[in-house]
Amino acid sequence: MVDVFDEVEEQLRSERYKSIALRVLPIVGGVLIVALVAALAVWGYQHFRSQAAAEASEKYAQAIEAFNSGKRDDAIRLWGEVGQGSSKAYKSLALQHLGGLKLADNKTAEAVKLFDEAAEAAPNNIIGDAARLKSAFALLDTAPFKDMEARLTPLTEEGRPYRAEAREALAFSKLMAGDLAGARSDFAVIGLMADAGEAARQRAEAAKALIDSGSAKALPATVKAAMALPPPVQMAPGAVPPGLAPQAAPQPTAPGAQ
Incomplete structure (x- = not known):
């Protein structure tokens, strides 16, 4: 009799497990499908990016060539x-x-x-x-200083890759705007920056000397005047500039003529 009860209990337990499995299996299966789709999507996106980068690299090299x-x-x-x-x-x-x-x-x-x-x-x-x-x-030669300041100041922050170059551009912007004191201060900073190249330091020293000599005051007006000049006239070899009459070619001298 005990064996019969044990067998019935085992069957009931088996039915419960089967019922639970039937309820849980679709959920687990759905989760696995979602995970698989997500994995495939990530792989597909990475493959797409890799392929796109390879194609772009090839075209870019072709353009350079x-x-x-x-x-x-x-x-x-x-x-x-x-x-x-x-x-x-x-x-x-x-x-x-x-x-x-x-x-x-x-x-x-x-x-x-x-x-x-x-x-x-x-x-x-x-x-x-x-x-x-x-x-x-x-x-640099045309924009208002406020625009240049807004563009360049973030690039001078610590950790930016070209902060020395941005500081130099900002200094020249101040020079163009007539802020000689601010420009000189920036050029002095460039001379002390560890990540500034030797050429940048030399330009900074030259700019400071220009400011100290007083010659820099005329720089903005000089640049603006140069920007207002018309572009140079392109002429073919041997051509005459507009407004000038071509000179007559020399006549050959007769043999024996003095």
Whole structure:
């Protein structure tokens, strides 16, 4: 009789376990499916990023090669494609190249726009601050000091990768704005900065000497006057500047003539 009760109890226990399992199994299965989907999504995203970075790297290298070979239009096209991609580092670098070309063409506003886009796209300050500095240097001669201060001051903070260069740009901005005391103070700081290069220290010393001599007072007006000058006229070899009559070619002398 005891065996019968034990068998019945075992069957009841088995039924309870089976019932619990039937209730829990779908939940566990759902959790496992979600975890698997999440793992696959992470793997897929990493694979996508890796593939996108590889493609961007290849196109970026092709653009560099094209530009160095004199194929400017091909380089612009390739950098433009990289600049539309999803690889943040190569996107930022490509936009900086395009900005540099615009700056070389005297299209400052377009260059600054590209540099600012490059800074926003950058994955870190090493790339991003380089773009921000390029944008600031492009505006150095024309932008109001408040704009330059807003752009450059964050770049001078401790830990930023180009703080010495940003401090130098800020000093020149103050010099352009007529703040000679503030500029001299910044140049003095640059001379003491451990991360400032030797060339930067030499420029700082030269700028301080210029300020101390009193010659720096005329610098803003000189730069503004130079910026207002018309661009130089491009002439073919042997051509005559506008407004000047070409000189008559010398006539050949007859043989025996004195």
